[in-house]
Amino acid sequence: MSMDKVFNKLRRYNRGNYVQLVFCLGFAVLLITSYAATLFSPTVQNVLPPGGDSRKQIYMIFAIALIGCLMFAIYATGLFFKYKSRETGVFLALGASKRVLAKAFYKELAKIWAACSLCGIIFGNIISFIVWQLFRLLVINTEQMAYQFALTGSLIGLLFALVLGLCILVMAYIFMKRSNLMDILNDQRKNEPIQEVTKFYGLTGLAMTVVGILLGYVVPSITANNFNTQMPAIWSATYLISVVGIYRFVTYLISHHERGRRPQKYYKNIIPFSMMKSQGKQTVRNMCVMALLVLASLFALFYVPMNSTMFWEIDDSPVDYSLPYPASIDQVNQEDIQRLADKHKVEVTNYIEVNFPQLLVSGVERDWTDDGELVEEYHEKFKYGEFISATEYEKITGEQLTVPQGGYYMVVTGPEGFWLKFDDMDQVTNPVTNETFKLSFTGSQMNRQMYSAGAPRYVLNDADFAQVATDLPIEHQVKQVMFNVAESDAEQAFAQDVFSEFVDRAPAEMARVTGYDDYQAEQAQLTNESHDGDMPIELDTDNPDLMSYWKYYPTIKTIIKQNFLRDQAVFFLLFIYVATICLAAVGIIAYTRSITIAINNKQLFDDLTKLGANNQYIRRTINSQLTKIFVYPTVIGAAAMMLFSLLIFWGNDRSFVASERIAFGIDVLITGVVCIYIFIIYRYSYKRMRKLLQV
Template identity: 20%
Template structure:
């Protein structure tokens, strides 16, 4: 019998085991081809305004996906090989060499890989169309995505699995050579020794976790993080990683020991599920620690990119509140621009002129504006009435101001926390409207407000540049300063379908930019860049999170499959002793519940504390984000629940197939 005949017989005889491995390979092909086909899809590329950014982002994501798939397939193969050690031992005993066994495994990999490639490419092509439609929907583009099988994607997928076939063969050879013949026959009969838990180390685990949570909950704006950032990061890292490890290594073992010392320990089936877990603590520590930390990373990544995506839509509008705004030029140029905008496909909804006084601030600008380097030189003084008229038009009535005498409000757009000063603690702002004036006019700053009257200056090619520094002053002060100040006018337009007005913006900008230093701002210049970037980030990260979740589920799945196979004999003995299948099912549910719940809870706690105090607290003025986070946590709980139910069902079927 040739090696090829032996390979075919092995596949037929162990079809259930091979089917698990085949399923893993097909999933790997689908994931890789789906993303690759999307990267080379002409419909997607033709739609994007920033094609190069898309290619760069997808290339980086594809490398990560490539590494994920290799690690995932190697893990699946490692499990596959461990399940066949006894079989390989028999082949060695019958005279087959290690090279022949490795060659047989290579044939099997090619056979399974060929089926995986054909199936995965066909399914991946369909999924790439669906994911392409999802990406267009995220970017709010009405582009039809056609079904395609790019030759570049097919080539890269075939290349990946030829590489995998070689790596798997090397891995198989190493695993066969590393184990002695006697060990091969007893590969499934090894039993972990129960560890002796320490109550002190169990307490230390809780102390480390609580310490990390306390430091995180202080917030990144606290003195602890501002003055001792390095120490804080070390405490958090050691607390989360070390605390999680000790939780499963010591606290879980200590808790099982406490349960074993209870008077009612031998009543019911407690002794059955706890005794098995005590022997698994040592072997499960690293896996459960990895699952907890990996779960936290998946949730954190998903929440971060989703929040970023949700914030971008509103943040773009906040940063660029005017569809088109530019500094008034001469009458002829203004007329030309007005005609250009009026004749475009974007109907004018509103046109108004804002007049501001130009000035220089004589006091520290950082007191008035956060990150003063982001602002254009000089200062614009806007009358209270003009400001209130604009916020009323925008529907932001809650942002009106009521100023008296020398009171002022700075529009420090982008500040993390708005600051309204108390009556006895008003900072002084020196303003000089005329360079020949002997003294500066002094205002009292009553509030530093996160609001944009005039948005960032923009360029159709380079997006955002800097923003004007605006100080809102009382009408009385404005009228008093107007006599000796230079005024500057700004033309502000509201147009239909502003987000798709890139072409119009380029034409208007070309005219305005002929006057050196003239202010220009357009919502369309930034919208496509910001939304495409955040949509691509969300899509790629969501794709990676999906793969990571699948990989995590596979780790749990393969481990439960292995443990169920190893415990088959013990459950067969329980069946002979009179324990019925219903009782066995109850034992399995409780045993796996102890394995599933702690990693899930720790993963959620780790991610929630970081999300709450590092992300949500800094975007409190964006509504609905907490619900988004709870939605993601709920989805993860649901996935975990389904994984738990399927694992208990699989575990039960394996351990009872000889006792039923």
């Protein structure tokens, strides 16, 4: 009988071990291919802002997904080799040639890898298509969201499969190169005991976990805001302190056990404690990896709630439609709005037009040097600002502001930023007469309705406004049309027509990005320099960049909600993929670790039974092992991510507003769902261990 036929018989006999390997390898390639096919689809690439933070986070998360899939595939392969070690040792003991045995083993692994890779790539693309069609059916179904195949996804899946195949080949080579027959036979029973550590070791590990997060996230913000110094890029390595801290804390949880005041309990559990310590190094490594994967999966799942705060704030705005544009341009007006309203049979209410005079405001230009030091340069004429009187502001918003003469309020939608301080402006200049007026900062006023992303807006005392901002030519004014619409089934179509007409009637001079300023562009032209905001933007209703980058993007609740849901749904879909990969890795690592413990300690459990231990004691011992493997990493990863989430919310506005509290509540629910998933894996692993140990 040839070696191939012998391996075929062994494969049928040990079908469960092969199924586990095939599932893990195929599942890893399938997940990566389907994720890459979705991520690099032209449809998704059009949604992701080029060079934006969202795209960077997506790619960072994709890197985590690659590592997670590679990790659990390699881990499953290592477990398969443990199963094969006894068979290999028996063959060698019976006189089989290691060269012939290795050749057959490599051939078998190559077949498994090739079949898993091919099926993973094919079904990965199919799953990507099915998931996207379900996404369109359940979330948003527009022409712009039609599925587009990307060859890049298949190429990335193939590249991942090749890397995975190389790792398997190296592992198989090392496995077959071992010369000691007893090492091969006893590979399944190999243990790596861990030395007991002190309580101080565990406490320092817990402290390092928290300190690493604080140093990596909080310190750069503090140094930038309070000491005008930018931390170097290498400072991000301080997050690694948390990784070391997690390792130390997990080591303490596994190895440290004291008799304390209840020695009876200690002696009652001395066997479970000793079992865990005898395999401590392997267990600690697995638990640390699981904790980091739980953290990564929650980071992916928390992304959408964290970024949904803007959606709720927009929804709370009292104005449904707000259209800003230069007053000198022939844009949509009340007649146009009414014509479209009549067409769709909707009712327009609370229509108002407001003109904002533009004055040159002073300001501070900030930038970092190559050495990480902050450079601040004050300009008496910095950029154009838009102004409104306190009386007019109250008439429009219903908010009363008492602005003293010589003072001003700045209209904002959030806390003071690092690059723009609310009190940077201390004087204004009339762009026509060149007259200058001194002003001082009185306070800031949160109001999304009156806020403009294209230019800073200020509220002046009525007397000051009459003196400095009246009688300006129309070329130095910005008009804002605001109105509401009564609820109607035709509102979506009406909103789309308003948006389309506004974009179609916008001339080239309105095709400016958010950072564009006329004065700064003029000054840059005089000195033959480039202005950062001096770049045109394509004025097309299908251009996804309009919402994020157009200076005059209209605030139309219905369309913003639709675009926001589209973008966030795409992000959520991508992050769900990553979370699935990370959680799958957690489940596979925890399950295989559980089975390894059962296999390695089967003789011990048999001996305990012969010594009189009943099934209840055996079950409690098994449960003690699994509780540590499943509970500790889950709690550590979830707690670390919760702390990080709170720091992000705090860093946004130094407080926890209502929308952030809602988002954090959703995060807690998501964490609960993840815990339920891990509990299901725990129960399955528990049943499998009992079956293996015949309990």
